[in-house]
Amino acid sequence: YANIMMMNTLSCILFISVGQANQETFTLFLMIKVSLLTMGFLWIRASYPRFRYDQLMHLLWKQFLPMTLALCLWHTTLPTALFFLPPQ
DSSP: OHHHHHHHHHHIIIIIOOOSSOHHHHHHHHHHHHHHHHHHHHHHHHHSOOOOHHHHHHHIIIIIHHHHHHHHHHHHHHHHHHHOOOOO
């Protein structure tokens, strides 16, 4: 659970923080955000079933990898084919 709290703290500081305008309430708001993220993470973790390792590998190799390769190919060829511009 310490890793979950640490990653949620880093995520809050890097992505959800609205700046350090008010130093007095920064710690309080950070603790609230970390607590909400941790509760959400643990709720999702407890709600969904765990997959076996072989099921995850099957999902990755048979579905995610071909879809990712197709999207990368589409992203590089479509702008070149339609607009004669290099991908950005």
